[in-house]
Amino acid sequence: MSLLTVNHLSHHYHSKADYTIALDNINFTLEHGEFVSILGPSGCGKTTLLSIVAGLIKPTKGTISLVEEDPSYKIPQMGYMLQQDYLFPWKSIKDNVLLGPKISKRLNEESTKRALEILKEVGLDNIADAYPDELSGGMRQRAALARTLINDPKLLLLDEPFSALDFQTKLRLEDFVSQMLKQYEKAALLVTHDISEAIAMSDRIILLKARPGKIKQVFTVNEELRHLPPFQTRQHPSFPSIFDAIWKEMSALEQEEPN
Numbered sequence: 001m002s003l004l005t006v007n008h009l010s011h012h013y014h015s016k017a018d019y020t021i022a023l024d025n026i027n028f029t030l031e032h033g034e035f036v037s038i039l040g041p042s043g044c045g046k047t048t049l050l051s052i053v054a055g056l057i058k059p060t061k062g063t064i065s066l067v068e069e070d071p072s073y074k075i076p077q078m079g080y081m082l083q084q085d086y087l088f089p090w091k092s093i094k095d096n097v098l099l100g101p102k103i104s105k106r107l108n109e110e111s112t113k114r115a116l117e118i119l120k121e122v123g124l125d126n127i128a129d130a131y132p133d134e135l136s137g138g139m140r141q142r143a144a145l146a147r148t149l150i151n152d153p154k155l156l157l158l159d160e161p162f163s164a165l166d167f168q169t170k171l172r173l174e175d176f177v178s179q180m181l182k183q184y185e186k187a188a189l190l191v192t193h194d195i196s197e198a199i200a201m202s203d204r205i206i207l208l209k210a211r212p213g214k215i216k217q218v219f220t221v222n223e224e225l226r227h228l229p230p231f232q233t234r235q236h237p238s239f240p241s242i243f244d245a246i247w248k249e250m251s252a253l254e255q256e257e258p259n
Contacts, residue, residue: 001067002029003187004053004155009062011048021212022048026062028206028215030155030187035178037190037198037205039246041254045213046191047159053189054080054157066154079148081161085140087132093143094119094128100151111150118146122180138169145177149184156181158190162197174200174230195246199239200230205246209253217249 009026012019022045030036038046051057053064055078066077087096094115101111119125122142132140141161148156161177162170178201181188192198198205203226209216221242225233233239 003032003034003067004030004189005063005065006049006053007063007065009049009052009064010060011045011052011057012060023052023059024212024214026213026215028218030189033185033187034204035181035188035190035202037192037202038208039192039195039198039205039250040208040213040216041210041250042193043213044208044210044253046193046208049208049213050157050159050189050191054078077154078157079151079153079155080157081141081144081148081159083160083164085132085144087140087143087147089132092129092131093124093135096132096143097147097150099147104151115146115150118150119143121183122146122176136169137165138173141165141173142176145180149180149186154187156186156188158188160192163192163194170197171231171234177201178230195243195250196234197230199225199242199246200233207246207249207253209256216253219246 006026006028009023010021011023012021026049028036038049040046048057052059087093088099097115097119098107098111101107116125116128119128122145124139124142124146127135132143135143144161162173165173174197190198190201199221202221204221205219206215207217207219208214219242222238225236225238228236
């Protein structure tokens with residue numbers, strides 16, 4: 001059974017004067033341990049789709065289902081990483097990571113020990129007592145990842161989490177996040193405008209067209225690339241052909257007149 005099922009999803013934004021169809025009849029599944037990227041031109045509804053999957057927006061039509069969803073389950077089944085890390089500046093890195101257990105009333109000796117273990121895994125154990133403004137952008141995003149992983153979510157939702165970083169830091173963090181997701185056997189849904197990033201990180205890429213947001217095409221990244229770290233994927237001889245195919249479709253979409 002698929003981990004996530006998006007079924008006939010549509011969403012409209014209403015105003016006094018008009019309404020906008022942001023998403024129209026979106027259907028896809030995401031399997032356990034799979035990494036799927038949502039790609040498309042500006043205005044195609046990528047972030048709206050992610051917000052609906054996260055439960056932040058109720059769709060106009062359609063359903064979202066996550067396997068083994070149980071209202072009594074106290075640990076969040078989805079973790080959300082954004083472009084901004086949203087670490088609380090007045091809390092130490094360790095206390096930021098422990099925010100989830102604290103909110104869910106699971107803050108105890110065991111969860112504190114686990115926070116320190118995860119901080120070690122993300123390379124921040126020596127600065128657990130530091131504050132966010134003492135860290136670089138890449139280190140802050142590592143702390144945000146640790147804060148997400150401590151809740152042991154089934155699915156990570158990634159909304160352009162690397163876009164605010166310089167290019168070298170972005171490449172390093174792509175490799176790091178990919179490694180951590182494989183280590184923890186997590187599934188992920190990434191929203192990005194970066195074709196290279198989508199190819200380097202993903203098993204499949206869903207390309208949306210804009211106004212209204214519909215699935216135009218689904219690209220499957222070949223098996224050989226899926227087992228490489230993102231940086232090595234970008235260097236692989238087959239990478240340019242996949243990039244060119246997606247670029248061609250993206251360029252065509254951007255030239256289309258709104259419906």
